Amino acid sequence: MELCQLSDLQDGEARGFCVPGFLHKVIVVRRHGQAFAYLDACPHYTGGTPMAWKKDAYLNGEGTHLACHSHGALFDIETGRCVLGPCLGQSLQDVPVHVTKHGGIEIAALASSEEEA
Amino acid sequence: MNIIGPDYLVFGVDDIAACTEYLTAFGLKAVDVSDKGGLFEALDGTGIIVRRKDDPGLPAPLPTATMLRQQVYGVRDASDIAAIEAELGKDRKVHRLADGSIETTDDLGFALKFQVTKRRKLEMPAEKINAPGAPAQRKPNELGVWQDMPAKPRTLSHTVLFVPDLDRIAKFYCERLGFVITDVLKGSGPFLRPKACDDHHALFFIGTPEYMKGIEHLAFHMGGPTEFMLAGSRLVKAGYESFWGPGRHIFGSNWFWYFNSPLGTHFEYDADMDKHDGNWVAREAPAGPETAQVFLFQHRDKWFPSG
Ligand code: FES
Ligand SMILES: [Fe+2]
Numbered sequence: 001m002e003l004c005q006l007s008d009l010q011d012g013e014a015r016g017f018c019v020p021g022f023l024h025k026v027i028v029v030r031r032h033g034q035a036f037a038y039l040d041a042c043p044h045y046t047g048g049t050p051m052a053w054k055k056d057a058y059l060n061g062e063g064t065h066l067a068c069h070s071h072g073a074l075f076d077i078e079t080g081r082c083v084l085g086p087c088l089g090q091s092l093q094d095v096p097v098h099v100t101k102h103g104g105i106e107i108a109a110l111a112s113s114e115e116e117a
Numbered sequence: 118m119n120i121i122g123p124d125y126l127v128f129g130v131d132d133i134a135a136c137t138e139y140l141t142a143f144g145l146k147a148v149d150v151s152d153k154g155g156l157f158e159a160l161d162g163t164g165i166i167v168r169r170k171d172d173p174g175l176p177a178p179l180p181t182a183t184m185l186r187q188q189v190y191g192v193r194d195a196s197d198i199a200a201i202e203a204e205l206g207k208d209r210k211v212h213r214l215a216d217g218s219i220e221t222t223d224d225l226g227f228a229l230k231f232q233v234t235k236r237r238k239l240e241m242p243a244e245k246i247n248a249p250g251a252p253a254q255r256k257p258n259e260l261g262v263w264q265d266m267p268a269k270p271r272t273l274s275h276t277v278l279f280v281p282d283l284d285r286i287a288k289f290y291c292e293r294l295g296f297v298i299t300d301v302l303k304g305s306g307p308f309l310r311p312k313a314c315d316d317h318h319a320l321f322f323i324g325t326p327e328y329m330k331g332i333e334h335l336a337f338h339m340g341g342p343t344e345f346m347l348a349g350s351r352l353v354k355a356g357y358e359s360f361w362g363p364g365r366h367i368f369g370s371n372w373f374w375y376f377n378s379p380l381g382t383h384f385e386y387d388a389d390m391d392k393h394d395g396n397w398v399a400r401e402a403p404a405g406p407e408t409a410q411v412f413l414f415q416h417r418d419k420w421f422p423s424g
Binding site: 049051057061068071072073084086 | 131132135139182183184331332355356360376377379381382383
C-alpha cells in the first residue's frame, strides 16, 4: 500500500498514517533523501502509546530525533533506537517501506502479525 | 509550614513557538511571553513557565530526557518561607532571592522554589447540576451547556514525578515539609497533599529507575465534568494527541484526560477531586487498570443516528 510520495515530505519531515490492518499509526520520516518508517508506539509503556504532541508532530524541537511527547524520549531517526529517555536502549518497531519507481513510499508487506487489527 | 500547592512549574524547552501554541490551545493565558518564553497562566494566576533550555536563569537540567527545571510552591506568608529555610538549611544550601523567595533542591535533586503564593482568589461557581430528589442547582431557563461555553483551566492542580527512591522522597516531603500521604498505589507510589491544601493530591510519585527521573504529568483543575469534557474535546478536534482518558480515577475521584505535549510531559485536565482533612486514613491498593479508574472512555467524532 502506498502512503504518500517521497517528494510530499521535506527532508527531516515526519507524517503519521492510519493503515488498514495496523493498530497503531505508521510514522514515515524522510532523512537524507531516504524514507524510514516505524509504528507510532513508544515502547516505554506496555502496548505502545502514541508519540506526537499534535497531528504529525513527531520530531523534537530541533528536528534531530523522533521524539515521544509523553516523557521526551528521543529516538535515532535512522535506526529507531531510543538514545535518551524512559525507554533507553529499546527501539521503535520498524515498518519495512520502499520507494517505488514512481517515487511513492510503499509499505513492503503487512508483515507484523501482532499489528493485524 | 503552610504550603498551599504548586504556583508554577518551570520547563526548559527546545521550541518556544510550539510550546506557546500548545499552552494557549490548552487554555492557558500567555503573560509577558516572547521568543525567550514566559508565563502561561490559569484563571487564578498559577501556571507554566517556559524558557529556552539553555537559558542561564534556569536551574541545571536533570541528566534525563525531562524538561522540568523547577517546581515553584506557593506558601501562605513570609513566616512559612522562614520556617522552610530554617528546616532545609540544616543539611543543604538554601538560596534566598531578592523578592524573599527561596530556592533549593529536594533529596533526589529536583529543583524547588518556595514563594508567598502569587495565586489570586477565585470566586466562580462550580458546575451546577439538576437531579431528582435534590433542589435544582440551575434556575429555570438556565442552560447547562452550549457549544462555545468557556472551559478554561482554573488552577494548577498537581505534579507527578518519576523518582528513583520512593521511600527517600516521600520521607523528605512528609518529614521535612509537612506533606501528608493520602493514599498509596502499591507498585507505583504515594499520593501527597501539603498541609495547607485539602485536595486529595498535589503530588504523586512513581518509582522508576534513575534514568527515567523527571515529570510524568501535571494537571489543571477544571470547573466541573462538562468544562472538562469540552476542553478535552476541543484539543482533540484541533489535532492534539490524547494519551489516556477521558475517565475517572478512583483515588482522588477526579475525572482525568491526559494529552501529550511539546514540553515532554502529559498535561491533564482534571475535575471534581476529593477533599481531605486530618481525619482521613490512607488507603492502599495494588497499582493496575482496575485500581486506576472506575471507567475509561475514548473520544470519537461527533455522529448522528440518521437514516
Ligand atoms: S511513553 Fe514515550 S517516553 Fe514515556
Ligand atoms: Fe493526575
